[in-house]
Amino acid sequence: MPHHSYHLDTNRKKVVLVGSGNWGSAIARIVGDNITANPQLFEPTLNMWVFEELVDGRKLTEIINTEHENVKYLPGYKLPTNVVAVPDLKEATKGAHILIFCVPHQFLGRMLPQIKEQGLDPNCCAVSLIKGIDFNDKGVVLVSNIIRDALNIDCSVLMGANVANEVAAGDFCESTLGCTGVQEGALLQQLFHAPTFHVNIAMDPNGVELCGALKNVVALGAGFCDGLGYGGNTKAAIIRLGLIEMKKFCYRFFDGIKEDTFFESCGVADLITTCFGGRNRKCAELFVKDKGVAWETLENTVLNGQKLQGTWTAKEVYTILDKTNAIADFPLFVAIYRIAFEGADPKTITSF
Numbered sequence: 037m038p039h040h041s042y043h044l045d046t047n048r049k050k051v052v053l054v055g056s057g058n059w060g061s062a063i064a065r066i067v068g069d070n071i072t073a074n075p076q077l078f079e080p081t082l083n084m085w086v087f088e089e090l091v092d093g094r095k096l097t098e099i100i101n102t103e104h105e106n107v108k109y110l111p112g113y114k115l116p117t118n119v120v121a122v123p124d125l126k127e128a129t130k131g132a133h134i135l136i137f138c139v140p141h142q143f144l145g146r147m148l149p150q151i152k153e154q155g156l157d158p159n160c161c162a163v164s165l166i167k168g169i170d171f172n173d174k175g176v177v178l179v180s181n182i183i184r185d186a187l188n189i190d191c192s193v194l195m196g197a198n199v200a201n202e203v204a205a206g207d208f209c210e211s212t213l214g215c216t217g218v219q220e221g222a223l224l225q226q227l228f229h230a231p232t233f234h235v236n237i238a239m240d241p242n243g244v245e246l247c248g249a250l251k252n253v254v255a256l257g258a259g260f261c262d263g264l265g266y267g268g269n270t271k272a273a274i275i276r277l278g279l280i281e282m283k284k285f286c287y288r289f290f291d292g293i294k295e296d297t298f299f300e301s302c303g304v305a306d307l308i309t310t311c312f313g314g315r316n317r318k319c320a321e322l323f324v325k326d327k328g329v330a331w332e333t334l335e336n337t338v339l340n341g342q343k344l345q346g347t348w349t350a351k352e353v354y355t356i357l358d359k360t361n362a363i364a365d366f367p368l369f370v371a372i373y374r375i376a377f378e379g380a381d382p383k384t385i386t387s388f
């Protein structure tokens with residue numbers, strides 16, 4: 037059970053999920069059920085915005101709405117019948133009180149103006165499940181900040197050791213809700229918490245979000261080790277060194293990050309699971325074995341259209357380090373970037 041059980045006001049919240057990939061579809065199963073279980077808090081339908089595409093000649097939205105399964109991104113797991121796939125972004129998000137963002141971070145920027153355009157409820161808030169970062173002239177930009185600035189609404193984050201297929205299978209795991217307000221935290225906890233998906237609150241949204249983004253870079257390093265045929269000792273070293281650079285990055289670029297956050301699910305736990313069971317790891321292994329095959333080819337052939345976040349984040353992190361003359365302080369992040377994008381020998385993963 038969630039630790040708190042009260043709500044913000046007497047009006048039921050309309051929840052909308054923006055995204056329907058592998059994780060988007062897995063979380064739709066939990067949120068859809070929680071909405072049904074809490075009719076006093078939430079409106080009954082969960083609109084799920086779907087990037088429309090054809091699957092075997094049929095529209096994905098039609099398949100989802102008739103078969104209640106995202107056959108492309110989460111095959112084998114039924115969605116609750118109150119999850120309704122909507123291909124039009126404006127229509128899907130109209131009247132939302134809680135917007136859940138779960139799209140690969142490279143697509144978010146161009147979507148937000150459309151959501152803004154149709155006018156949001158003044159009490160609308162957001163929660164981002166997106167693991168990624170961005171940068172501008174001043175430095176690091178968090179995805180939650182992009183959402184906050186574009187839509188002028190509050191944005192919490194949910195990150196954790198949550199490989200989507202395992203969550204969908206009902207294997208027990210934990211997740212970390214990073215928020216600034218107690219009330220928002222309590223409501224969102226009721227939206228996401230489930231018997232096999234335990235949601236803990238951390239009042240350190242920036243730390244939670246940065247952990248979620250940066251662990252994907254380390255996952256590439258772990259995958260390079262697997263591609264080179266190295267064993268558990270080497271991967272453990274990469275995980276340890278990666279955690280140190282994650283912390284250093286957080287403290288270098290942000291004030292007020294809490295040490296405890298690194299021990300939450302979003303921190304060390306997500307780092308471990310992603311370095312063993314994630315897509316970034318898997319594709320990085322094949323990148324080494326196939327001698328530099330294009331990342332996009334791996335997304336299309338191995339992941340069937342699912343998207344990597346670690347490759348983008350490795351580039352973004354490298355750009356930030358370069359701009360701030362911090363390259364020398366982050367040897368692992370830099371080695372990973374150079375292997376992934378500059379043709380560096382994968383063996384340099386252990387010789388920086």
Ligand SMILES: NC(=O)c1ccc[n+]([C@@H]2O[C@H](COP(=O)([O-])OP(=O)(O)OC[C@H]3O[C@@H](n4cnc5c(N)ncnc54)[C@H](O)[C@@H]3O)[C@@H](O)[C@H]2O)c1
Pocket residue numbers: 055056057058059060061086087088109138139140141143165166167168198199200201341342343344345
């Ligand atoms: N998959 C996981 O195990 C997992 C777990 C936790 C967090 N996350 C994070 O959740 C976020 C979303 O990941 P996911 O696994 O749900 O998605 P995914 O990797 O399955 O991505 C594919 C999604 O992107 C959509 N898409 C393709 N082209 C698009 C475009 N031009 N514009 C908009 N959308 C487009 C596809 O329709 C599909 O829904 C990522 O930041 C990821 O790191 C993923």
Ligand SMILES: O=P(O)(O)OC[C@H](O)CO
Pocket residue numbers: 167196197198199200252255306309310313314315316317344345
């Ligand atoms: O499959 P990945 O590498 O995108 O990682 C999935 C999740 O972020 C693990 O929590």
